[in-house]
Amino acid sequence: MTGDYRESTKATIRLVLWTLAWTATLASAKFGPELLWGSRQPVASWAAVAVNLAIGVGWIVAFTRFLQRIDELQRKVMQEALAISLGAGWVGGFAYVVADAAGLITFDVNTAVLPALLGVVFVIAFAAGMIRYR
């Protein structure tokens, strides 16, 4: 195994661990007030959100380092997938805002739909990129 390969593997493992930690703290912030400490404990709820944000910053740093260490073709595929995801969020988000302002949207959309949608777009774009360069 080469040094570069080992470095990219380490960066990948770190990113997975940070992703898991962020997901766990997000779940804690979301379900904690209801299931763990009760909705009358705003300090605990704020603390859970703060921890989630702090872990989120760590995740961003881990993702940046991951991008720096992966193989250049993988980086290209990842960057294209990120660009498509950002574009989809930007275009789709503003289209929704404009349509909503014009009174065309008759239903409420949960704000959690946008990041979930971006995640799905990213996974599809990444998979398409990996297939394209096979």
Next chain:
Amino acid sequence: MKNRITDLRAERDWTQADLAQRISVSRQTIIAIEKGKFDPSLPVAFRIAKVFGLAIEEVFLDEQ
């Protein structure tokens, strides 16, 4: 960009994985470069030429 990597590899009886390991990239990168789907960065192109013991212009061919 066209290149002679497939032939050069075959002359040395190296697999794509062998070459990938020698220049510290993934096998998928070698596959994409050989098929002309992906142009490598200059450092990777130099590493490829170096492992074959050739000049970069002997491995990568200018199509213009």
